[in-house]
Amino acid sequence: MTSRAAIQPTPDLPADPPLVEGRDALDFEQVYREHFPFVWRNLRRVGVPESSLDDAAQDVFVVVYRRLGELTGPRLVRPWLSAILLRVAADHRRRARRKDEPTRLEADGPGLDSIPDPRGKSPQTSAEEADRLRLLHRVLDDLDWPKREVFVLAELEQMSSPEIAEALGIPVNTVYSRLRTARKEFSQALARHKSSDEWRLR
Amino acid sequence: MSDLSDDARALIAATRHGDDPRPGDEERVRRAVLLRVGATAVAGAATVTLGRQAIAAGTAKSGLAWSTLLGSGGVKLLAAVAMGGAVATTGYVALRHEPIEQGTVQVPPRRTAQPPAVVSAPLATAADSEVSLAVDDLPVASTGRAGDSRVTPTAPRKPSNLMAEVAAVGSANRSLRDGNPEEALRILDANAGVLQDGTLQEETAVSRILALCQLGRTAEAKGEAQRFLRAWPSSPLVPRVKASCAFLSTETGTTR
Numbered sequence: 001m002t003s004r005a006a007i008q009p010t011p012d013l014p015a016d017p018p019l020v021e022g023r024d025a026l027d028f029e030q031v032y033r034e035h036f037p038f039v040w041r042n043l044r045r046v047g048v049p050e051s052s053l054d055d056a057a058q059d060v061f062v063v064v065y066r067r068l069g070e071l072t073g074p075r076l077v078r079p080w081l082s083a084i085l086l087r088v089a090a091d092h093r094r095r096a097r098r099k100d101e102p103t104r105l106e107a108d109g110p111g112l113d114s115i116p117d118p119r120g121k122s123p124q125t126s127a128e129e130a131d132r133l134r135l136l137h138r139v140l141d142d143l144d145w146p147k148r149e150v151f152v153l154a155e156l157e158q159m160s161s162p163e164i165a166e167a168l169g170i171p172v173n174t175v176y177s178r179l180r181t182a183r184k185e186f187s188q189a190l191a192r193h194k195s196s197d198e199w200r201l202r
Numbered sequence: 203m204s205d206l207s208d209d210a211r212a213l214i215a216a217t218r219h220g221d222d223p224r225p226g227d228e229e230r231v232r233r234a235v236l237l238r239v240g241a242t243a244v245a246g247a248a249t250v251t252l253g254r255q256a257i258a259a260g261t262a263k264s265g266l267a268w269s270t271l272l273g274s275g276g277v278k279l280l281a282a283v284a285m286g287g288a289v290a291t292t293g294y295v296a297l298r299h300e301p302i303e304q305g306t307v308q309v310p311p312r313r314t315a316q317p318p319a320v321v322s323a324p325l326a327t328a329a330d331s332e333v334s335l336a337v338d339d340l341p342v343a344s345t346g347r348a349g350d351s352r353v354t355p356t357a358p359r360k361p362s363n364l365m366a367e368v369a370a371v372g373s374a375n376r377s378l379r380d381g382n383p384e385e386a387l388r389i390l391d392a393n394a395g396v397l398q399d400g401t402l403q404e405e406t407a408v409s410r411i412l413a414l415c416q417l418g419r420t421a422e423a424k425g426e427a428q429r430f431l432r433a434w435p436s437s438p439l440v441p442r443v444k445a446s447c448a449f450l451s452t453e454t455g456t457t458r
Contacts, residue, residue, distance in 0.1 A: 061231070
């Protein structure tokens with residue numbers, strides 16, 4: 001029995017192919033360095049709880065390490081990574097639900113850890129940035145998961161519709177239609193939250 | 203045409219980098235990932251196996267706390283390396299028992315085509331059948347507050363021979379748990395070349411402190427502990443160091 005046979009794959013992720021040494025068309029370290037920020041920020045944006053962010057990011061890159069050989073070129077890294085991170089995120093959201101943790105952001109918004117590093121910024125600037133980020137997450141929370149994923153990749157990451165279609169395994173036309181609806185819902189939700197905040201401040 | 207309002211555009215533009223990682227996140231996660239995949243690889247190629255007796259001994263003694271050493275993410279997998287078994291990502295460690303070649307921990311090559319490292323260490327003998335061990339059952343020392351499980355952010359390091367480090371520190375800690383601090387020190391000294399500039403410097407230092415404590419070499423342990431605190435004052439391992447003999451009052455038997 002090999003050790004890999006004893007490794008239980010993360011639930012909801014397909015079993016990993018065997019580790020093949022010497023297959024790194026792309027170097028793992030290179031992929032990690034270039035794409036860690038992409039993975040980190042988007043795990044948060046697609047609803048991974050703050051408390052699970054470290055573990056989720058690890059899960060993504062463990063899969064990346066094992067599957068690097070599937071990649072045929074750097075052009076395809078982001079859709080490929082997106083597919084992995086969206087599945088890992090969905091898995092962590094499910095686990096969080098099972099543990100009865102908040103699947104979306106806490107009532108008070110993201111935890112302290114998600115507030116941008118305040119060094120070099122005035123307290124007021126930092127507070128404003130944190131407020132805006134909280135607002136973004138609250139508005140994203142109002143989208144359902146399929147639309148949220150498309151919206152995040154398209155509007156926040158500027159990925160093209162074909163790239164998103166590849167990441168999600170859906171037709172490009174579906175991406176277009178989800179994005180169109182997501183944009184409307186995002187704008188409406190933002191207006192709702194802003195008017196609610198203004199009303200509370202009165 | 204666009205379905206996005208101006209407000210929505212402004213919010214997106216203002217928060218595009220708001221969820222970016224903070225300094226330290228990248229390196230902390232990288233270490234954990236490499237420990238996980240390293241653990242898997244070590245388990246795959248390893249000739250290290252631990253039997254039930256050794257597990258019982260390891261859990262009965264208050265050995266080095268893997269959960270303290272590794273943080274929440276790494277504990278599942280590096281614990282498996284410490285135990286010399288295969289790893290499950292679900293929080294349980296499946297321990298395999300296969301015939302082993304006594305005396306060496308063979309570490310497979312890193313993916314960066316470095317030659318395999320060999321760490322000399324006496325190993326526990328294989329026992330009979332496969333058992334599962336919950337991570338929660340592993341020996342755990344005081345870890346301080348819950349948030350301390352994160353590894354101290356450090357500047358990015360060059361790629362290191364992490365798997366050799368994992369194997370060396372794991373062997374040393376097995377010796378500690380087995381009540382053989384001399385052997386632990388010998389392993390750490392024998393692998394100083396790999397460990398001294400490596401990724402697991404903090405873990406190595408704590409292992410050394412605990413080994414010196416077990417040997418009754420308190421003065422040396424104190425010196426090492428002071429060096430540790432100077433080098434890594436905010437390390438999550440500080441509580442472990444402060445719980446060692448280096449901070450234990452000989453008169454009162456309590457930590458200072």
